[in-house]
Amino acid sequence: MSKLMVVNQENDTRIPFLRGMLVKSLQEAGLEFVDAYNVASDLRDDLDDSDEVTTDELRERITEILIEDHPGTVPKQYRKEGIFRENLIVVGGGGSKDPFSRGLHVQRLESCSIASAQCISITRKVHSHLIRNKIREITSRQLTSLTYSVIRKEVDQQHADYYLIWRDFLKNSYPLLLFIGGVPGSGKSTIATEVANRLGIVRTQSTDMLREVMRIMIPEKLSPSLHSSSFKAGKAMHIPELYNNADDHLFYGFQMQSEMVEVACEAVVQRALNENVSMIVEGVHIRPSLLDRLLGRIESSEAVVVPICLAVLNKKRLIRFIKGRFSENKQRRAKRYLENIDAILQLQTMLLSEADNQDIEIIDNKKVADTTLDIINIIIQTIAAKYKDRIAALRKQYGGNNIHEQ
Structure with missing residues (x-):
């Protein structure tokens, strides 16, 4: 089976067809997991002989399947949400372009001593903000700034600082x-x-x-x-x-x-x-x-x-x-x-x-979950203490980006 590429003509990007991401999106439109998985699998089988498909063509095919197999509110919800919105692109510092991954975003938040439920909520708010403001491409720096802003509002300043310090720690490749x-x-x-x-x-x-x-x-x-x-x-x-x-x-x-x-x-x-x-x-x-x-x-x-x-x-x-x-x-x-x-x-x-x-x-x-969170909290506090002199500069660097005010 060849690798099917999805072409977004609006922002001139090509990403692989990701069945797992489509399944999640269909679930958000109201389908149960099994039904969403079957729709995504049927679609991939239909496109088996194709090397690429545009996002508009993909939406039309998904809509046709939903109308036929799941008539009612699901197709309407799909059209309303623009369900293949995983086409959000994050541009890295070196110019690399990758799809925005909510799973990876949640994982990075969990590294900052934030409870799992809050991590999911923060990622959902970041993602919704980008969709609502029709932002299809965002730099990694802008994404960090937006996430920092949401953490400040949803959790507190301390955990927002933890997020910046952890990102800086990773960026500098410290062991x-x-x-x-x-x-x-x-x-x-x-x-x-x-x-x-x-x-x-x-x-x-x-x-x-x-x-x-x-x-x-x-x-x-x-x-x-x-x-x-x-x-x-x-x-x-x-x-x-x-x-x-x-x-x-x-x-x-x-x-x-x-x-x-x-x-x-x-x-x-x-x-x-x-x-x-x-x-x-x-x-x-x-x-x-x-x-x-x-x-x-x-x-x-x-x-x-x-x-x-x-x-x-x-x-x-x-x-x-x-x-x-x-x-x-x-x-x-x-x-x-x-x-x-x-x-x-x-x-x-x-x-x-x-x-x-x-x-x-x-x-x-x-309990495993509590102990894991305790250890991550100790880790981030240790890192924060060692690099406390960096926090003022990091706040200035990421707190002034106005993308979160759009």
Whole structure:
């Protein structure tokens, strides 16, 4: 199937036919998702032999299908709204032209510690403003200015500033290094994935994976703690007489394991710094000692570093999380974790004490959505604090564009 291009003769643009975007538009005209999907699919099949179609021709064909298959208010609503209005074009700083994506716009707002429902509302108002004022082409700078204005009205000045700071942060390609520590079952990988999706970070690393690689390279006889779970490492090795109780054994074994894994962590973080890319590293081995090892490299870069210690302070909730983890992936062997739940809780106490002593943010993970928003809020506040001297210039740059007053 060839790529069908949609030609807008009015503003001399050509964009691919995007069935998903048409489905959303048809839903706004009153169709249920299944019906909207079928209309978009039928239209694409009808145009299978075509290489391009004009927006006027496309509207006529859509209207014909709607009148035939869905008579009533839907065709009228479609004509009234001008449903193929996704033809809005955003012109980048280098002259590139891309369709305005409401999904991408929402995602960028979610990066600024704005609740999802508000993000959707803000994007809808921005999009409606452009349609209402018949703006078919807008520069990325004008779009930023318009969005900033809407956030000020719909949320507050602080979040509007966050939006400008985050956009400036991305524009300058500064790397963000997010470290998420916590015991097994605390939800580190789930939260890391959610934050990565919200912020558009493509590089994530688990310390468990690094440990697996090291296990292949280093025999168990040379490093028994490396080949054990974090909460059982002390049982796998000879413990000096100085460490004479169970808690000491747990701490000593985990300490030995962590020191080895930190070497691999240091290498992947250094690679991210060399390439100037953002990265999320999560795992039980994220501790202040790792941050100390990286301190010199981080200080010499433009990177923003955000360490987080994830906790589950309620034992029953931690057990529930572990059981849920097991139901999603049977290979994780939740039974082994549940049998060692007291050791895991002791390990968590150690990690929390270390984090508290170093003023690292501790978040009690109760709900994924809330925890994700908390972390994004910490990230944007950290960035805002580091680049606070930029905010006045950014307000002047984007607050004076009068496109939002049209």
